[in-house]
């Protein structure tokens with residue numbers, strides 16, 4: 352690990368003032384410390400944000416608001432979250448391990464880095480880690496990689512489970528940067544829908560989101576959706592627990608008279624970003640069978656040699672979620 | 681501005697004050713030091729094990745302010761002002777903690793390398809109170825890998841300690 356300076360500011364303005372191009376915020380450290388040990392990340396300054404006032408889980412008429420420092424385990428176990436947004440709760444509880452969930456914050460979760468083995472190994476090329484060096488996954492070990500949203504430059508999955516649930520729910524992130532940024536209010540604040548926050552790899556896989564250097568995620572905002580009470584997160588993986596998804600689905604349905612009237616569907620483990628499926632939602636709204644709707648999930652997929660199975664798997668994961676929520680149809 | 685409760689000296693070291701098993705400790709450390717390395721190498725508390733050093737095995741599980749966490753991914757500078765409990769802090773005098781006794785009685789280990797982490801997790805599982813069925817106990821204990829495959833006896837030990 353490279354040497355770094357350490358600071359633990361108490362208020363947001365101080366944190367923003369300290370941050371720069373070579374600094375990194377640390378919350379739970381479960382992504383950052385791991386990647387620093389591997390020399391994949393080497394910030395010159397670490398800013399411990401755990402003393403900042405970014406806490407609170409509040410359910411109100413404008414939806415659910417979660418402070419960026421709230422821990423995965425606490426959000427998952429929160430009564431209102433579990434009752435009103437079961438898919439969030441389930442996505443979190445199927446993530447990592449209890450120890451990691453006690454440490455990891457929601458803000459850090461959304462910014463976790465891919466688990467692509469080449470990205471994590473500084474002895475190999477990787478466009479995401481070292482732009483322009485190549486992508487060994489295209490012809491190498493790509494069983495765990497994405498089939499949707501990929502490019503010739505990168506096929507790494509976005510590994511967060513809860514981001515999939517949040518994208519299905521049209522959630523946004525509130526960001527705070529130093530005052531005076533373009534597109535932000537005078538106090539440096541802006542709100543970005545999560546769907547626009549993440550960027551597909553294209554030719555620049557090292558640019559993963561629209562966060563600017565030094566910008567903080569302060570809050571996650573989930574709009575109200577009454578029928579999100581009827582929702583699930585289904586995750587299929589190589590072992591039963593403590594593992595990332597091969598394919599997962601966050602699904603909510605508005606069930607009327609036993610039939611799906613409206614639905615939200617997003618999938619994980621298969622996309623370079625958390626992947627919403629508007630075509631599947633539209634088919635369900637149009638009254639098509641679950642199977643016909645799920646069959647649209649892998650449209651436009653670009654599988655690599657080792658991961659073509661994910662195209663079938665992701666359809667079945669959606670189908671299982673729909674069956675759990677609405678019975679077979 | 682009050683940048684930090686910690687003082688970073690010119691030599692790049694940070695000073696950290698925290699409690700370990702009830703005892704106040706004050707260390708000057710390189711900020712790269714993990715809690716795991718501080719416990720093992722500075723405080724000679726070698727009960728906490730280093731398995732993967734990457735958050736993937738649970739051998740390094742300790743409690744910080746009563747919550748189970750992984751000490752290999754925790755920088756010691758980040759536990760300033762907090763209370764850490766390790767496997768050495770469970771027994772009271774020569775009375776083993778009920779979970780420790782249950783692991784012995786149920787043979788909840790073979791080589792024993794994962795055991796301190798398993799026990800720290802099991803103590804937390806009982807306190808958290810979410811695990812009743814065998815399946816729930818297995819899920820709640822899934823952050824602790826056992827290379828020897830002592831899992832069935834570990835589940836038995838958790839159940840015995842609970843009763």
Ligand SMILES: Cc1cc2nc3c(=O)[nH]c(=O)nc-3n(C[C@H](O)[C@H](O)[C@H](O)COP(=O)(O)OP(=O)(O)OC[C@H]3O[C@@H](n4cnc5c(N)ncnc54)[C@H](O)[C@@H]3O)c2cc1C
Pocket residue numbers: 375376377378379380381382383384385400419420445446447448451454455456457458459460461462463510511512513566567568569593594595596734735736
């Ligand atoms: C073994 C293992 C298994 C895992 N399994 C899963 C899984 O199954 N599913 C899953 O979803 N995740 C999984 N994870 C990932 C885990 O959920 C993330 O590492 C964690 O959520 C990151 O949160 P953190 O608070 O620890 O972030 P940190 O490591 O502290 O930070 C991560 C990144 O975010 C930045 N950051 C943090 N907070 C903010 C903020 N508020 N504003 C701006 N920048 C910020 C940091 O600078 C850093 O770049 C696993 C991790 C490990 C180690």
Ligand code: SF4
Pocket residue numbers: 465467468469470476477478479480485486487488489496504505506507556
């Ligand atoms: S898939 Fe992306 S992260 Fe993996 S090696 Fe290729 S460029 Fe790097």
Ligand code: FES
Pocket residue numbers: 729730731732733734735736737738739740741750751752753
């Ligand atoms: S040593 Fe910490 S999880 Fe393996």
Ligand code: FES
Pocket residue numbers: 788789790791792793794795825826827828829830
């Ligand atoms: S007893 Fe040997 S690793 Fe668990």
